[in-house]
Amino acid sequence: MDFKKEANKSNCACTYLACPRRGDCYACVEHHRGNAELPGCFFTSESEKTYDRSIKNFIQTIADKE
Ligand code: SF4
Structure with missing residues (x-):
């Protein structure tokens, strides 16, 4: 599990490096x-x-891409 967490960290797109959930994708989603x-x-x-993880911001981001 720790190995997977370390592997996930190296692929994580989140720039909040101090987050304790970084690399623990289950905890991140939860x-x-x-x-x-x-x-x-x-x-x-x-x-x-922007660290704005709201669904509203996600939809706006997708809309801006189109
Ligand atoms: S929980 Fe949020 S802040 Fe932490 S690693 Fe996941 S996306 Fe980044």
Whole structure:
């Protein structure tokens, strides 16, 4: 499990490096789902850096891409 967490960390698109859930994708999804949000890896790199993980921001990001 720790090996997988380390592997996930190296592929993680989230720029909040101090997050204790970094690399633990189950905990990441659970945390953001509980706040009606999505994990950082769902967002474009530009939008991810705002740390606004709201579903509203996700939809706006997708709309802006089209
Ligand atoms: S997306 Fe959220 S929970 Fe996941 S690593 Fe980034 S800040 Fe942490």
